[in-house]
Amino acid sequence: MRxxxxxxxxxKAIVLNKLRTLLTMLGIIIGVASVIAMLAIGxxxxxxxxxxxSSMGSxxxxxxxxxxxSGGVRASADEMQTLTLKDYEAINAQATLLxxxxxxxxxxxxxxxxxxxxxxxxxxxxPDYLNIKVIDLQSGSMFTDxxxxxASKVALIGQTVVDNVFPDGQDPVGQMIRxxxxxxxVIGVLEVKGENTFGQDQDDxxxxxxxxxxxxxxxxxxxxxxxxxAVSENDAPxxxxxxxxxxxxxxxxxxxxxxxxxxxxxEELISTFSSTSEMLTILLVAVASISLLIGGxxxxxxxxxxxxxxxxxxxxxxxVGGKGSDILMQFLIEAILISVTGGALGVLLxxxxxxxxxxxxxxxxxxxxxxxxxxxxxxxxTGIFFGWYPARKASALDPITAxxxx
Amino acid sequence: MNKEIIKIEDLKREFTMGNExxxxxxxxxFNIKEGEFVTIMGSSGSGKSTLLNILGCLDKPTxxxxxxxxxxxxxxxxxELATIRNEKIGFIFQSYNLLPRTSAIENVxxxxxxxxxxxxxxxxxxxxxxxxxxxxxxRLHHTPSQLSGGQQQRVAIARSLVNNPVMILADEATGNxxxxxSYEIMALFQDLNKQGITITFVTHxxxxxxxxxxxxxxxxxxxxxxxxxxxxxxxxxQLAGLPQEEHSL
Ligand SMILES: Nc1ncnc2c1ncn2[C@@H]1O[C@H](COP(=O)(O)OP(=O)(O)OP(=O)(O)O)[C@@H](O)[C@H]1O
Ligand SMILES: [Mg+2]
Numbered sequence: 167m168r169x170x171x172x173x174x175x176x177x178k179a180i181v182l183n184k185l186r187t188l189l190t191m192l193g194i195i196i197g198v199a200s201v202i203a204m205l206a207i208g209x210x211x212x213x214x215x216x217x218x219x220s221s222m223g224s225x226x227x228x229x230x231x232x233x234x235x236s237g238g239v240r241a242s243a244d245e246m247q248t249l250t251l252k253d254y255e256a257i258n259a260q261a262t263l264l265x266x267x268x269x270x271x272x273x274x275x276x277x278x279x280x281x282x283x284x285x286x287x288x289x290x291x292x293p294d295y296l297n298i299k300v301i302d303l304q305s306g307s308m309f310t311d312x313x314x315x316x317a318s319k320v321a322l323i324g325q326t327v328v329d330n331v332f333p334d335g336q337d338p339v340g341q342m343i344r345x346x347x348x349x350x351x352v353i354g355v356l357e358v359k360g361e362n363t364f365g366q367d368q369d370d371x372x373x374x375x376x377x378x379x380x381x382x383x384x385x386x387x388x389x390x391x392x393x394x395x396a397v398s399e400n401d402a403p404x405x406x407x408x409x410x411x412x413x414x415x416x417x418x419x420x421x422x423x424x425x426x427x428x429x430x431x432x433e434e435l436i437s438t439f440s441s442t443s444e445m446l447t448i449l450l451v452a453v454a455s456i457s458l459l460i461g462g463x464x465x466x467x468x469x470x471x472x473x474x475x476x477x478x479x480x481x482x483x484x485x486v487g488g489k490g491s492d493i494l495m496q497f498l499i500e501a502i503l504i505s506v507t508g509g510a511l512g513v514l515l516x517x518x519x520x521x522x523x524x525x526x527x528x529x530x531x532x533x534x535x536x537x538x539x540x541x542x543x544x545x546x547x548t549g550i551f552f553g554w555y556p557a558r559k560a561s562a563l564d565p566i567t568a569x570x571x572x
Numbered sequence: 573m574n575k576e577i578i579k580i581e582d583l584k585r586e587f588t589m590g591n592e593x594x595x596x597x598x599x600x601x602f603n604i605k606e607g608e609f610v611t612i613m614g615s616s617g618s619g620k621s622t623l624l625n626i627l628g629c630l631d632k633p634t635x636x637x638x639x640x641x642x643x644x645x646x647x648x649x650x651x652e653l654a655t656i657r658n659e660k661i662g663f664i665f666q667s668y669n670l671l672p673r674t675s676a677i678e679n680v681x682x683x684x685x686x687x688x689x690x691x692x693x694x695x696x697x698x699x700x701x702x703x704x705x706x707x708x709x710x711r712l713h714h715t716p717s718q719l720s721g722g723q724q725q726r727v728a729i730a731r732s733l734v735n736n737p738v739m740i741l742a743d744e745a746t747g748n749x750x751x752x753x754s755y756e757i758m759a760l761f762q763d764l765n766k767q768g769i770t771i772t773f774v775t776h777x778x779x780x781x782x783x784x785x786x787x788x789x790x791x792x793x794x795x796x797x798x799x800x801x802x803x804x805x806x807x808x809x810q811l812a813g814l815p816q817e818e819h820s821l
Contacts, residue, residue, distance in 0.1 A: 168688040171685050171686070171688060174685070175685055178674070178678070182671075182673050182674060478669075479671060481669075482669050482671065482682075483682070483686070484654065484657075485628075485630055485657060485663060485665075485669070486657065486658065486663075486682050486683040486686065486731070487654050487655065487657045487658020487659070487683050487686045487687065487735075488654065488658075488686045489650070489651050489654040489655075489686070490650055490651070490654075491651075492686055564630065564631055564632060565630045565631075565657075566625045566630040566631040567631075569630075569665075569669060
């Protein structure tokens with residue numbers, strides 16, 4: 167009953183001071199909304215970078231040769247000849263945490279189809295490659311293990327290559343092209359992948375059996391890389407260790423010696439990138455905190471001033487029999503009503519502007535629950551405290567002193 | 573009916589402003605019995621409001637004792653004082669002190685909001701009744717800014733009546749009213765006094781004082797006169813004697 171009366175009193179007081187209520191709420195609304203929106207942008211870009219990298223195959227593991235410092239001059243990885251098919255075979259036979267593996271040799275060259283030509287890269291791999299990189303085919307089919315064995319001159323090409331050497335729109339599958347003057351039969355077209363995170367065109371490629379590329383194009387018997395995929399993203403770090411052991415045994419590297427190869431998982435790459443975008447988020451959090459602080463000071467200010475302003479009102483309420491606790495409860499209820507409503511509206515506005523940013527500015531966003539909770543809590547608590555504290559001071563005065571306040 | 577409802581002894585009230593001390597009340601003693609109708613008079617600045625504020629439990633004396641209904645005010649907690657103000661005292665401020673932007677009826681209801689024993693319907697009924705008693709039955713939903721000074725004063729009077737107090741303390745309650753309306757208010761007070769309500773009334777005007785049974789005169793914070801009126805005028809009769817054309821309501 168008493169609480170009901172106080173609710174009524176608080177409600178009347180809020181309606182009575184529409185402008186003050188509105189201003190206070192505005193402070194809270196903007197504070198909460200800006201924090202939510204800003205953090206949503208930060209989280210969104212972080213997630214989009216992550217998703218982008220993951221789309222390149224997040225459990226990919228690459229093994230490359232690496233020069234050791236013992237030889238004095240370090241050679242570049244491309245020139246190194248220390249990685250061989252034997253290494254690939256050893257890994258393929260011994261590793262337990264890998265689902266696929268392929269040797270990889272690559273070179274650059276000119277693709278020619280009649281009068282059309284286009285500079286591109288060729289990757290020599292085995293059929294596992296598509297599974298490792300998670301690439302589908304638009305048309306045609308992948309070459310077989312038998313074609314790898316026989317070093318067949320067959321190739322799959324990416325969309326960029328199709329666009330440049332088959333400009334008339336004819337179906338490339340079954341056509342002959344030349345790569346560095348070696349004729350290849352096109353047996354498939356890769357699905358469109360677009361640019362990767364580093365801005366490389368992933369569709370500007372030719373894929374052929376590694377045996378063919380080794381013999382016909384590069385004339386080498388070593389390989390440039392071994393590419394594999396861990397059975398799962400979680401197993402990637404262990405797979406890296408496992409592969410390193412196999413390689414050390416394979417290359418007979420003693421415990422005290424440096425590796426002459428490197429094993430990296432995409433996971434590491436992701437974490438490097440994530441830490442960059444982590445910086446971005448920290449920056450945005452800093453900006454958001456400042457706006458929360460300013461919002462909080464605003465709320466504090468308006469609440470404090472308005473309660474001070476109402477010292478006379480408090481005096482009158484006490485004069486007609488309001489107890490100190492009644493007055494405090496009234497102001498507390500008022501402050502809670504204003505802060506919670508403001509906070510809720512702020513959350514709505516924050517979510518709304520996030521949707522707006524996503525839809526119309528095309529920035530990726532992702533609303534984090536913690537941003538809603540923190541901003542709401544900070545604003546609501548500031549509002550409630552500064553609605554309550556000056557009221558507490560005023561209600562401790564004698565009624566006549568409060569009534570005389572100017 | 574002869575119990576002493578107010579008993580003050582050597583009451584002093586000092587205000588310190590910087591290094592200067594204002595002695596607003598310099599040791600005042602008197603008693604008021606239940607059912608009395610007392611006027612407090614005195615020139616401006618003589619300490620009338622200061623005294624009334626203490627009697628209304630709104631302020632505390634610097635020294636001296638104030639016993640209300642047999643209890644020393646010093647022994648009462650803030651909450652107990654609030655309850656006394658809420659249930660026993662009707663206080664009319666010299667400067668009205670109405671809530672701005674709040675209708676007359678809501679202003680009058682205010683004291684009852686702090687009394688949880690009174691239901692919403694009862695509250696409304698009593699507020700309307702009090703406003704009708706002061707002749708404002710047709711101004712229930714006007715806010716103070718939509719009312720004349722005298723009407724605001726009457727809302728303040730209605731607010732002091734709404735809690736059915738045992739004691740009314742009025743600080744120049746007719747200061748802003750024309751003769752006819754102030755006589756009407758005095759008639760109302762005389763009527764309430766007949767029902768047993770103790771009334772203490774501050775005024776400047778001797779003709780208003782003539783309606784009370786006793787007059788206390790203050791000067792510079794001290795009592796200089798305290799006398800019984802032997803010929804108490806009836807406000808109702810005086811009202812009947814006023815010329816008809818002076819129609820105020
Ligand atoms: N809060 C205060 N601080 C300082 N001095 C005060 C305060 N209240 C009253 N006084 C002083 O006390 C004296 C008495 O004031 P009070 O208001 O009681 O006069 P009053 O008799 O009601 O006068 P009026 O008829 O003009 O209303 C005055 O001199 C006034 O200046
Ligand atoms: Mg006065």
